[in-house]
Amino acid sequence: MTMKPFTIGDCTVIAIEEWIGPYVAPLKFMPDATAERIERQRTTLQPVHWDPKTDLLVFAFQSFVVRTPRHTVVIDTCVGNDKERPARPNWHRKSWPWMDNLRRAGIAPEAVDYVLCTHLHVDHVGWNTRLVDGRWVPTFPNARYVFARKEYEYWEKRNREEPLPQGPLLEDSVFPIVEAGRAVLVDTDHQIAPGLRLEPTPGHTPGHVCIHLESGGRHAIFVGDMMHHPIQVPEPLWSSGFCSDRVQSGLTRKSFLERHADTDAVVVPAHFAGETAGRVRSDGATFRFEFG
Numbered sequence: 130m131t132m133k134p135f136t137i138g139d140c141t142v143i144a145i146e147e148w149i150g151p152y153v154a155p156l157k158f159m160p161d162a163t164a165e166r167i168e169r170q171r172t173t174l175q176p177v178h179w180d181p182k183t184d185l186l187v188f189a190f191q192s193f194v195v196r197t198p199r200h201t202v203v204i205d206t207c208v209g210n211d212k213e214r215p216a217r218p219n220w221h222r223k224s225w226p227w228m229d230n231l232r233r234a235g236i237a238p239e240a241v242d243y244v245l246c247t248h249l250h251v252d253h254v255g256w257n258t259r260l261v262d263g264r265w266v267p268t269f270p271n272a273r274y275v276f277a278r279k280e281y282e283y284w285e286k287r288n289r290e291e292p293l294p295q296g297p298l299l300e301d302s303v304f305p306i307v308e309a310g311r312a313v314l315v316d317t318d319h320q321i322a323p324g325l326r327l328e329p330t331p332g333h334t335p336g337h338v339c340i341h342l343e344s345g346g347r348h349a350i351f352v353g354d355m356m357h358h359p360i361q362v363p364e365p366l367w368s369s370g371f372c373s374d375r376v377q378s379g380l381t382r383k384s385f386l387e388r389h390a391d392t393d394a395v396v397v398p399a400h401f402a403g404e405t406a407g408r409v410r411s412d413g414a415t416f417r418f419e420f421g
């Protein structure tokens with residue numbers, strides 16, 4: 130099961146899948162979790178979000194396309210094809226049918242106006258570029274690629290100090306965009322167009338942003354990796370081992386859940402499998418995620 134397209138006012142939201150499957154053991158992914166409290170969620174999460182065969186949490190790797198009456202926007206660009214990722218064999222030199230999935234959804238790369246990356250991790254920038262005759266070129270030749278300046282500067286500096294553990298992602302998926310003159314560096318609360326704006330949500334990475342879409346009195350929020358898996362909704366302080374600041378990440382997530390619980394805001398996390406999108410509901414002293 131994958132996310133069905135839905136509308137927000139005048140806008141349509143479509144998921145473009147790269148890969149979905151059992152991905153990581155819960156305790157390996159969330160160092161602050163405990164086996165006993167993880168176990169409490171087994172029945173709620175199995176089988177769609179927690180695979181009973183492998184005992185791994187299920188993750189989706191997907192992009193979202195938002196079609197507004199004026200713009201076509203791609204949010205987050207997965208892992209990508211042909212990337213050199215020897216430290217991550219399951220992401221190394223792949224040939225996923227992501228572009229076919231995009232075209233099947235009726236989206237021509239030339240028609241995309243904006244590419245938005247919630248943050249510059251390896252699985253959110255991949256399809257920014259594709260390999261053509263040995264060179265990395267922008268996948269979306271007419272798009273403006275919007276990066277939060279704070280995020281860009283953080284990774285650019287770290288990359289100068291030492292090679293990034295996730296691989297040469299800036300060299301193959303970010304710098305070619307800058308060199309092609311297609312990158313726009315913005316503040317973390319930037320408004321892209323009426324009804325489409327960024328919100329700073331630091332913790333997972335320093336310049337991580339959520340993307341708010343508002344139209345016709347309705348509201349969707351693309352939250353990137355602010356939440357990785359539905360297991361974190363009742364346990365908001367369990368951050369991933371990939372977060373640059375696990376404490377800040379937990380506080381950002383908790384405050385987001387408090388603000389949006391029991392509202393009509395449709396929350397769209399990057400990696401939730403199944404129906405992906407849903408609403409936050411309060412549940413005693415904590416929260417639960419209501420899909421659909």
Ligand SMILES: [Zn+2]
Nearest residue numbers: 248250333354
């Ligand atoms: Zn991430």
